Amino acid sequence: HWDGNSASELPAPFAPLDLPPPEEYFQRKVALISGITGQDGSYLTEFLLEKGYTVHGIIRRSSSFNTGRLHHLYEDQHERPNKFHLHYGDLTDSTALVFLMARILPTEVYNLGAQSHVKVSFSLAEYTADVDAIGTLRLLDAIRTCGLTKHCRFYQASTSELYGLVQEVPQSETTPFYPRSPYGVAKLYAYWITINYREAYGMYAVNGILFNHESPRRGRTFVTRKITRAVAEIHENKQACLWLGNLDAQRDWGHARDYIEGMWLMLQGQGLDLNAGQAPTDFVLATGETHPVREFVEKAFGVVGVTLAWSGSGVDEEARDVKTGKVVVKVDPQYFRPAEVELLLGNPAKAERMLGWKRQVKFDELVKEMVEADLTAVRNFVEDQN
Ligand code: NDP
Ligand code: GDR
Incomplete structure (x- = not known):
């Protein structure tokens, strides 16, 4: 009797005949x-x-x-x-x-x-x-x-x-x-x-x-790129306000x-x-x-010389441009997630030890590079697909 466990294993179709040594x-x-x-x-x-x-x-x-x-x-x-x-x-x-x-x-x-x-x-x-x-x-x-x-x-x-x-x-x-x-x-x-x-x-x-x-090649629906593109658009008077979800989430x-x-x-x-x-x-x-989303927003506006003043909390939180008094950031609950990942902070010690890998670009440099790339794109009317 077949015991239900012993079906024949066939060799994979291309091995080893069609492979180079x-x-x-x-x-x-x-x-x-x-x-x-x-x-x-x-x-x-x-x-x-x-x-x-x-x-x-x-x-x-x-x-x-x-x-x-x-x-x-x-x-x-x-x-x-x-x-x-x-x-x-x-x-x-x-x-x-x-x-x-x-x-x-x-x-x-x-x-x-x-x-x-x-x-x-x-x-x-x-x-x-x-x-x-x-x-x-x-x-x-x-x-x-x-x-x-x-x-x-x-x-x-x-x-x-x-x-x-x-x-x-x-x-x-x-x-x-x-x-x-x-x-x-x-x-x-x-x-x-x-x-x-x-x-x-x-x-x-x-x-x-x-x-x-x-x-700068990050898709525009992820929070960092959404922010840097909006900072560039607001700076060039092409957008009034940036609408975001959870500002407290922290990411590495x-x-x-x-x-x-x-x-x-x-x-x-x-x-x-x-x-x-x-x-x-x-x-x-x-x-x-690790850094909260709010800090990414502040740093990104900082690259174009805008200082923010925050007020309110939760869905009523907003930020004004200190110089102009205009509200440039607001919360929209449609961007909240049904379940959130609040805090990510990684320990890369194993990769550093075994691979000799280490990150080179620091947080502030990353924000600056992304804002500057978006400023150039907005000024040149480049509507990328990212
Ligand atoms: P992107 O969203 O920029 O790119 C995703 C890629 O997957 C695109 O090329 C997309 O094609 C392709 N794709 C989507 N659906 C299919 C499908 N059905 N069949 C074949 N290809 C498909 O992601 P990232 O470059 O940021 O991330 C790369 C990978 O790393 C992803 O798996 C992501 O989940 C993972 N990851 C990313 C991190 C990050 O911070 N970026 C962190 C940790 C993991 P198309 O262009 O046609 O949409
Ligand atoms: P994440 O990236 O979910 O971490 O996944 P995302 O940039 O989408 O969100 C990061 C945090 O920001 C909060 N947030 C907003 N997010 C988006 N997209 N849009 C908003 O308007 C907004 N406002 C606040 C989110 O709630 C979240 O807490 C990314 C992807 O690249 C995954 O594929 C990858 O696996 C992980 O990073 C590591």
Whole structure:
């Protein structure tokens, strides 16, 4: 009798016949990036091209252009022919992922693709789970299906949103998780399936638990960029007031460019003795500082010489420009979340010790760079898609 447990395991379809021998395989430096059109994807592409990688990116079909952050890389194509490729695909489409994996035969896969907006995840909970949780499984399974478990390293974009409701401060790789949004819960599945595939199939698969990181390329619906764009618009008399939600939330904000390097370091085996069988491990990337949203607002207005005076509290809180007396910041409860993550503060000691990674850009420098970039954009009437 069949005991219900012993179905035959077939070898993966492409292994090992269609693969180049490992020595030859690993001489290639070929990255596949999901989420290449996002903030992090664009910086990572620049970084990897500089390092001599061939970069393949997965883009979604969209009715408008979603490649604004990559245009400059296309323009550089003649300097690096055949080094940068975009392919249509989607984390909800397993067939496309397997097809791309089998054709590209990457040496490193970076899973940055996600429905990444926490507030939106409350409206699109099922979709967020499909892309952020099951999408990660689909990508890992595409690697396995193609027989690449030993040939390809995998980076998962995990997040400080896993910590959610405060259990411990500062938060490190050993802090318990308590996600507070459908986004956080979906990313929790992705975190564990990455570890499971590492343990079950011996894959080099790691989680980077990254705290918030920002830049002039940050999407405009995230709070930092919403603020810096509004400061520029208000300064140029194109907008009257900035409407925000929870001003008390505290975040550990770094610069995206610094965090990209950390992602790459995690896949290079830094600090690990792989020959001695040491398993890959997960890392927190953070600055080790936290700041309330209110402080980000003050600093951003400070860059254009505006001092704020706050009054009221809760939904009635507002801020006036001390010189003009005009109200320039108000609270709108529509931006509150059904459940909030009040405090994030990361401890990056493990990454500093094992990867030699350290953030370079300080909080004030980040705010200044973002406001100045938005001022230039507003003055030049640049309506970016970010
Ligand atoms: P963005 O929102 O800027 O970019 C998300 C990317 O995912 C975009 O390229 C988007 O494509 C793509 N994407 C969305 N849905 C799908 C899908 N169904 N299939 C394939 N691709 C899809 O995010 P960031 O660059 O800021 O973040 C990168 C990753 O890191 C995300 O996974 C995010 O959750 C995570 N993260 C981010 C942090 C941060 O502070 N920035 C901190 C910790 C983790 P399109 O352009 O077409 O929308
Ligand atoms: P977060 O980033 O939720 O931390 O997720 P976001 O910038 O959206 O919010 C940060 C904090 O600011 C408060 N807030 C507002 N947020 C937005 N978006 N808009 C507002 O008007 C507003 N007013 C106040 C929020 O309530 C929150 O407390 C980001 C994303 O990049 C995730 O993908 C990533 O995993 C985490 O960072 C780490």
